[in-house]
Amino acid sequence: MKVEIYRTVIFVLLPQIRAVDIEVSTADNRKYVKLSTHCIVAAGRSFYTFQVKAKNDAHIALMSEDDDARPLYEIVIGGWGNKKSCIRTGKQLPCLSTYQQTVLSQTAYRLFWVSWIGGYIVVGEGDVVNKNVFMSYHHSNPYHVNFFAVMTGWSSSGQWKFSNDVRCTLQAFNNTRIVENYTDCVGTTTYECDSGYFLHSGNLQRTCFSNRTWSGEPPYCKQISCPQISSTVSYAIQHQDTDIGGNVTAVCSDNFRHSSGHLTRECTSNGSWDGEEPVCLRCRCPCSLIGQQGFNSSSELEQRLKQLKRELEIAKNSTSSFYRKRNCALDNRLSSASLGYLCGYGVIISIAVYLVIPDLSILYRHFRFGAD
Incomplete structure:
Protein backbone atom coordinates (compact mmCIF):
# COMPACT_ATOMS: atom_id res chain seq x y z
CA MET A 1 0.00 0.00 0.00
CA LYS A 2 2.79 2.40 0.84
CA VAL A 3 4.40 1.70 -2.50
CA GLU A 4 1.17 2.44 -4.36
CA ILE A 5 0.79 5.83 -2.61
CA TYR A 6 4.41 6.64 -3.37
CA ARG A 7 3.87 5.88 -7.05
CA THR A 8 1.03 8.34 -7.25
CA VAL A 9 3.05 11.14 -5.66
CA ILE A 10 6.08 10.93 -7.99
CA PHE A 11 4.30 10.08 -11.25
CA VAL A 12 6.37 11.84 -13.94
CA LEU A 13 6.23 11.83 -17.74
CA LEU A 14 9.58 11.96 -19.52
CA PRO A 15 9.99 14.66 -22.18
CA GLN A 16 9.21 13.59 -25.72
CA ILE A 17 12.46 15.15 -26.97
CA ARG A 18 15.43 13.49 -25.34
CA ALA A 19 18.85 15.05 -24.89
CA VAL A 20 21.83 13.63 -26.72
CA ASP A 21 22.68 10.24 -25.23
CA ILE A 22 25.94 9.36 -23.54
CA GLU A 23 27.07 5.86 -24.49
CA VAL A 24 28.99 3.66 -22.04
CA SER A 25 30.40 0.16 -22.59
CA THR A 26 30.98 -2.43 -19.86
CA ALA A 27 33.12 -5.52 -20.31
CA ASP A 28 32.56 -9.08 -19.15
CA ASN A 29 34.73 -8.53 -16.06
CA ARG A 30 32.34 -7.93 -13.12
CA LYS A 31 33.90 -4.49 -12.50
CA TYR A 32 31.79 -1.39 -11.96
CA VAL A 33 32.29 1.59 -14.28
CA LYS A 34 31.70 4.95 -12.53
CA LEU A 35 29.28 7.12 -14.48
CA SER A 36 30.66 10.30 -12.90
CA THR A 37 33.48 10.14 -15.43
CA HIS A 38 30.79 10.37 -18.12
CA CYS A 39 29.01 13.39 -16.60
CA ILE A 40 26.29 11.29 -15.00
CA VAL A 41 25.60 11.73 -11.28
CA ALA A 42 22.60 11.01 -9.05
CA ALA A 43 22.90 14.03 -6.74
CA GLY A 44 19.95 16.36 -7.16
CA ARG A 45 17.80 13.68 -8.80
CA SER A 46 15.07 11.34 -7.60
CA PHE A 47 15.00 9.04 -10.64
CA TYR A 48 16.92 8.23 -13.78
CA THR A 49 16.24 6.46 -17.07
CA PHE A 50 18.65 4.45 -19.17
CA GLN A 51 18.89 1.96 -22.03
CA VAL A 52 20.93 -1.23 -21.98
CA LYS A 53 21.73 -3.97 -24.46
CA ALA A 54 23.20 -7.11 -22.86
CA LYS A 55 22.88 -10.88 -22.84
CA ASN A 56 22.37 -10.99 -19.07
CA ASP A 57 23.45 -9.52 -15.72
CA ALA A 58 23.17 -5.77 -16.17
CA HIS A 59 24.06 -4.32 -12.75
CA ILE A 60 23.39 -0.75 -11.54
CA ALA A 61 24.85 0.59 -8.26
CA LEU A 62 23.21 3.55 -6.48
CA MET A 63 26.01 4.93 -4.27
CA SER A 64 26.38 7.58 -1.57
CA GLU A 65 30.04 8.08 -2.47
CA ASP A 66 31.75 7.61 -5.79
CA ASP A 67 33.16 4.27 -4.60
CA ASP A 68 31.54 0.86 -5.08
CA ALA A 69 33.37 -0.44 -1.98
CA ARG A 70 31.07 1.67 0.22
CA PRO A 71 27.38 1.01 1.08
CA LEU A 72 25.18 1.01 -2.01
CA TYR A 73 22.00 -0.31 -3.55
CA GLU A 74 22.71 -2.97 -6.18
CA ILE A 75 20.06 -3.55 -8.83
CA VAL A 76 20.49 -6.66 -10.97
CA ILE A 77 18.54 -6.71 -14.22
CA GLY A 78 18.34 -10.03 -16.10
CA GLY A 79 20.64 -11.96 -13.82
CA TRP A 80 20.96 -15.70 -13.59
CA GLY A 81 20.97 -16.17 -17.34
CA ASN A 82 18.38 -13.40 -17.88
CA LYS A 83 15.87 -15.27 -15.77
CA LYS A 84 15.73 -13.18 -12.57
CA SER A 85 16.18 -9.58 -11.43
CA CYS A 86 16.67 -8.36 -7.86
CA ILE A 87 17.34 -5.43 -5.49
CA ARG A 88 20.11 -5.62 -2.86
CA THR A 89 21.45 -3.28 -0.17
CA GLY A 90 25.06 -4.13 -0.99
CA LYS A 91 27.27 -5.92 -3.50
CA GLN A 92 26.40 -9.61 -3.83
CA LEU A 93 24.16 -9.50 -0.73
CA PRO A 94 20.91 -11.46 -0.61
CA CYS A 95 18.08 -10.28 -2.85
CA LEU A 96 15.38 -8.28 -1.04
CA SER A 97 13.02 -7.94 -4.00
CA THR A 98 12.96 -10.16 -7.11
CA TYR A 99 11.34 -10.43 -10.51
CA GLN A 100 11.54 -13.69 -12.46
CA GLN A 101 11.03 -12.85 -16.13
CA THR A 102 13.25 -12.33 -19.19
CA VAL A 103 13.89 -8.57 -19.50
CA LEU A 104 17.18 -8.10 -21.44
CA SER A 105 18.02 -8.41 -25.13
CA GLN A 106 21.44 -9.07 -26.64
CA THR A 107 20.45 -7.50 -29.98
CA ALA A 108 18.27 -4.52 -29.03
CA TYR A 109 18.31 -1.77 -26.40
CA ARG A 110 15.73 -2.06 -23.63
CA LEU A 111 14.56 1.04 -21.75
CA PHE A 112 14.37 1.05 -17.93
CA TRP A 113 13.98 3.55 -15.10
CA VAL A 114 14.91 3.49 -11.43
CA SER A 115 13.74 5.87 -8.67
CA TRP A 116 14.64 6.46 -5.02
CA ILE A 117 12.78 8.66 -2.53
CA GLY A 118 12.38 8.19 1.19
CA GLY A 119 14.04 4.78 1.14
CA TYR A 120 11.80 3.40 -1.66
CA ILE A 121 13.84 1.78 -4.44
CA VAL A 122 11.58 1.19 -7.45
CA VAL A 123 12.50 -0.29 -10.88
CA GLY A 124 10.37 -0.41 -14.03
CA GLU A 125 10.36 -0.70 -17.82
CA GLY A 126 9.61 1.93 -20.45
CA ASP A 127 9.99 5.73 -20.62
CA VAL A 128 7.36 6.72 -18.03
CA VAL A 129 8.53 6.75 -14.44
CA ASN A 130 6.33 4.63 -12.09
CA LYS A 131 4.71 2.82 -15.00
CA ASN A 132 5.38 -0.89 -15.63
CA VAL A 133 6.96 -1.42 -12.19
CA PHE A 134 8.47 -4.86 -11.78
CA MET A 135 10.50 -4.44 -8.56
CA SER A 136 10.36 -2.28 -5.41
CA TYR A 137 11.90 -2.30 -1.98
CA HIS A 138 11.62 -0.01 1.07
CA HIS A 139 14.76 0.50 3.12
CA SER A 140 14.03 1.74 6.65
CA ASN A 141 17.55 3.21 7.01
CA PRO A 142 18.08 4.59 3.49
CA TYR A 143 21.38 5.52 1.94
CA HIS A 144 21.90 8.86 0.25
CA VAL A 145 22.11 8.36 -3.51
CA ASN A 146 24.68 10.65 -5.15
CA PHE A 147 26.48 8.53 -7.73
CA PHE A 148 25.90 5.75 -10.26
CA ALA A 149 27.99 2.84 -11.50
CA VAL A 150 27.20 0.05 -13.99
CA MET A 151 28.64 -3.42 -14.55
CA THR A 152 28.24 -6.63 -16.59
CA GLY A 153 29.78 -10.07 -16.26
CA TRP A 154 28.99 -13.75 -16.10
CA SER A 155 29.60 -14.23 -19.83
CA SER A 156 27.96 -10.93 -20.78
CA SER A 157 29.15 -7.48 -21.84
CA GLY A 158 26.90 -4.44 -22.09
CA GLN A 159 26.13 -1.32 -24.10
CA TRP A 160 24.43 1.49 -22.18
CA LYS A 161 22.82 4.81 -23.12
CA PHE A 162 22.16 7.65 -20.67
CA SER A 163 20.53 11.00 -21.30
CA ASN A 164 23.00 13.90 -21.16
CA ASP A 165 20.81 16.38 -19.29
CA VAL A 166 23.54 18.05 -17.21
CA ARG A 167 23.81 21.79 -17.81
CA CYS A 168 25.93 24.41 -16.12
CA THR A 169 24.61 27.93 -15.58
CA LEU A 170 26.16 30.32 -18.05
CA GLN A 171 28.20 32.99 -16.28
CA ALA A 172 29.07 36.47 -17.56
CA PHE A 173 31.87 38.64 -16.19
CA ASN A 174 32.78 42.31 -16.32
CA ASN A 175 34.99 43.46 -19.20
CA ILE A 224 45.44 47.91 -20.19
CA SER A 225 47.60 50.86 -19.14
CA CYS A 226 50.99 52.23 -20.11
CA PRO A 227 53.95 52.16 -17.70
CA GLN A 228 54.64 55.18 -15.57
CA ILE A 229 57.35 57.53 -16.89
CA SER A 230 59.53 59.22 -14.30
CA SER A 231 61.22 62.61 -14.51
CA THR A 232 64.95 62.74 -15.24
CA VAL A 233 67.71 65.30 -14.79
CA SER A 234 67.13 66.63 -18.29
CA TYR A 235 63.31 66.72 -18.33
CA ALA A 236 60.35 66.74 -15.92
CA ILE A 237 56.92 65.13 -16.30
CA GLN A 238 54.17 67.75 -16.12
CA HIS A 239 51.11 65.57 -16.81
CA GLN A 240 50.60 61.81 -17.10
CA ASP A 241 47.48 59.72 -17.88
CA THR A 242 48.43 56.04 -18.29
CA ASP A 243 45.01 54.84 -19.58
CA ILE A 244 44.67 54.01 -23.26
CA GLY A 245 44.29 57.26 -25.18
CA GLY A 246 45.85 59.26 -22.34
CA ASN A 247 48.85 61.54 -22.78
CA VAL A 248 52.12 62.18 -21.01
CA THR A 249 53.69 65.63 -21.29
CA ALA A 250 57.30 66.48 -20.46
CA VAL A 251 59.25 69.76 -20.35
CA CYS A 252 63.00 70.21 -20.53
CA SER A 253 64.67 71.17 -17.27
CA ASP A 254 66.37 74.54 -16.69
CA ASN A 255 69.51 74.97 -18.80
CA PHE A 256 68.36 72.13 -21.06
CA ARG A 257 66.90 72.41 -24.55
CA HIS A 258 64.73 69.94 -26.53
CA SER A 259 66.93 68.16 -29.06
CA SER A 260 64.91 65.14 -30.32
CA GLY A 261 62.07 62.77 -29.46
CA HIS A 262 58.60 63.83 -28.40
CA LEU A 263 57.62 65.93 -25.41
CA THR A 264 53.99 64.73 -25.73
CA ARG A 265 53.20 61.03 -26.22
CA GLU A 266 49.96 59.00 -26.29
CA CYS A 267 49.22 55.64 -24.61
CA THR A 268 48.34 53.13 -27.36
CA SER A 269 45.99 50.11 -27.19
CA ASN A 270 48.85 47.66 -26.66
CA GLY A 271 49.97 49.38 -23.47
CA SER A 272 52.97 51.26 -24.86
CA TRP A 273 53.70 54.95 -25.45
CA ASP A 274 53.86 56.13 -29.04
CA GLY A 275 56.68 58.27 -30.41
CA GLU A 276 60.18 58.46 -28.98
CA GLU A 277 61.49 59.39 -25.56
CA PRO A 278 62.39 63.07 -25.46
CA VAL A 279 66.06 64.06 -25.47
CA CYS A 280 66.96 67.35 -23.78
CA LEU A 281 70.61 68.46 -24.05
CA ARG A 282 72.41 70.82 -21.71
CA CYS A 283 72.78 74.29 -23.24
CA ARG A 284 76.32 75.57 -24.03
CA CYS A 285 75.06 79.17 -23.92
CA PRO A 286 72.39 80.64 -21.66
CA CYS A 287 69.16 78.95 -22.68
CA SER A 288 67.28 82.24 -22.29
CA LEU A 289 69.43 83.82 -25.01
CA ILE A 290 68.81 80.86 -27.27
CA GLY A 291 65.10 81.16 -26.71
CA GLN A 292 65.03 84.90 -27.41
CA GLN A 293 66.75 84.47 -30.75
CA GLY A 294 64.47 81.61 -31.70
CA PHE A 295 67.17 78.94 -31.75
CA ASN A 296 66.37 75.33 -30.81
CA SER A 297 69.91 74.40 -29.70
CA SER A 298 73.37 75.73 -28.94
CA SER A 299 74.68 74.35 -32.21
CA GLU A 300 72.19 76.47 -34.16
CA LEU A 301 73.34 79.55 -32.20
CA GLU A 302 77.00 78.83 -33.01
CA GLN A 303 76.20 78.49 -36.69
CA ARG A 304 74.40 81.83 -36.62
CA LEU A 305 77.35 83.54 -34.88
CA LYS A 306 79.73 82.25 -37.52
CA GLN A 307 77.45 83.59 -40.22
CA LEU A 308 77.29 87.00 -38.53
CA LYS A 309 81.08 87.04 -38.19
CA ARG A 310 81.44 86.48 -41.89
CA GLU A 311 78.87 89.16 -42.66
CA LEU A 312 80.48 91.74 -40.34
CA GLU A 313 84.08 91.04 -41.29
CA ILE A 314 85.82 94.29 -42.46
CA ALA A 315 87.37 94.30 -45.88
CA LYS A 316 90.72 96.01 -45.10
CA ASN A 317 91.32 96.80 -48.75
CA SER A 318 88.25 99.05 -48.72
CA THR A 319 89.10 101.27 -45.72
CA SER A 320 90.14 104.95 -45.89
CA SER A 321 93.44 104.21 -44.12
CA PHE A 322 94.26 101.71 -46.82
CA TYR A 323 93.59 104.30 -49.52
CA ARG A 324 95.56 107.03 -47.65
CA LYS A 325 98.56 104.79 -47.43
CA ARG A 326 98.30 104.18 -51.11
CA ASN A 327 97.69 107.80 -52.14
CA CYS A 328 99.73 109.79 -49.56
CA ALA A 329 103.54 109.89 -49.19
CA LEU A 330 105.09 109.08 -45.83
CA ASP A 331 106.72 112.17 -44.14
CA ASN A 332 109.64 110.96 -41.97
CA ARG A 333 111.06 114.40 -41.10
CA LEU A 334 111.76 115.01 -37.36
CA SER A 335 109.89 118.30 -37.30
CA SER A 336 106.85 116.67 -38.84
CA ALA A 337 106.83 113.78 -36.34
CA SER A 338 107.40 116.15 -33.37
CA LEU A 339 104.55 118.33 -34.44
CA GLY A 340 102.27 115.31 -34.69
CA TYR A 341 103.17 114.03 -31.21
CA LEU A 342 102.77 117.50 -29.71
CA CYS A 343 99.35 118.00 -31.20
CA GLY A 344 98.15 114.51 -30.29
CA TYR A 345 99.33 114.50 -26.70
CA GLY A 346 98.28 118.11 -26.23
CA VAL A 347 94.71 117.32 -27.18
CA ILE A 348 94.56 114.31 -24.83
CA ILE A 349 96.06 116.22 -21.87
CA SER A 350 93.73 119.16 -22.41
CA ILE A 351 90.68 116.88 -22.32
CA ALA A 352 91.88 115.12 -19.18
CA VAL A 353 92.62 118.40 -17.36
CA TYR A 354 89.22 119.75 -18.34
CA LEU A 355 87.48 116.66 -16.91
CA VAL A 356 89.56 116.19 -13.73
CA ILE A 357 90.24 119.76 -12.40
CA PRO A 358 86.57 120.42 -11.34
CA ASP A 359 86.65 117.26 -9.17
CA LEU A 360 90.03 117.84 -7.50
CA SER A 361 88.51 119.51 -4.43
CA ILE A 362 86.09 116.61 -4.01
CA LEU A 363 88.92 114.07 -4.25
CA TYR A 364 90.97 116.05 -1.69
CA ARG A 365 88.11 116.03 0.88
CA HIS A 366 87.53 112.32 0.22
CA PHE A 367 91.09 111.33 0.92
CA ARG A 368 91.46 113.71 3.89
CA PHE A 369 88.20 113.32 5.69
CA GLY A 370 86.85 110.05 4.20
CA ALA A 371 83.57 109.41 2.47
CA ASP A 372 80.42 111.30 3.50
Missing part, protein backbone atom coordinates in the same frame (compact mmCIF):
# COMPACT_ATOMS: atom_id res chain seq x y z
CA THR A 176 34.67 40.11 -21.01
CA ARG A 177 32.58 38.76 -23.84
CA ILE A 178 31.52 35.17 -24.59
CA VAL A 179 33.07 33.72 -27.74
CA GLU A 180 31.74 30.12 -27.50
CA ASN A 181 28.93 29.00 -25.25
CA TYR A 182 28.67 25.27 -24.47
CA THR A 183 27.05 24.65 -21.11
CA ASP A 184 26.52 20.89 -21.55
CA CYS A 185 28.50 18.53 -19.37
CA VAL A 186 32.15 18.51 -20.56
CA GLY A 187 31.23 21.44 -22.78
CA THR A 188 33.64 24.37 -22.83
CA THR A 189 32.69 28.03 -22.68
CA THR A 190 35.30 30.43 -24.07
CA TYR A 191 35.64 34.08 -23.06
CA GLU A 192 37.62 37.00 -24.48
CA CYS A 193 38.68 40.22 -22.78
CA ASP A 194 37.07 43.40 -24.10
CA SER A 195 39.15 45.77 -26.17
CA GLY A 196 41.54 47.69 -23.96
CA TYR A 197 41.65 44.92 -21.32
CA PHE A 198 43.92 41.92 -20.70
CA LEU A 199 43.57 38.70 -18.68
CA HIS A 200 44.93 39.46 -15.21
CA SER A 201 43.86 36.21 -13.50
CA GLY A 202 41.48 33.27 -13.92
CA ASN A 203 40.73 31.29 -17.07
CA LEU A 204 39.25 32.31 -20.44
CA GLN A 205 38.19 28.67 -21.07
CA ARG A 206 36.08 26.80 -18.52
CA THR A 207 34.59 23.30 -18.73
CA CYS A 208 31.25 22.20 -17.29
CA PHE A 209 31.62 19.37 -14.76
CA SER A 210 29.08 16.68 -13.96
CA ASN A 211 28.19 18.40 -10.67
CA ARG A 212 27.17 21.49 -12.67
CA THR A 213 30.22 23.50 -11.65
CA TRP A 214 32.85 25.09 -13.91
CA SER A 215 36.52 24.25 -14.06
CA GLY A 216 39.19 26.81 -13.29
CA GLU A 217 38.57 30.29 -11.92
CA PRO A 218 36.41 33.15 -13.25
CA PRO A 219 38.36 35.36 -15.68
CA TYR A 220 39.33 38.79 -14.42
CA CYS A 221 40.15 41.18 -17.25
CA LYS A 222 42.02 44.31 -16.20
CA GLN A 223 42.28 47.53 -18.13
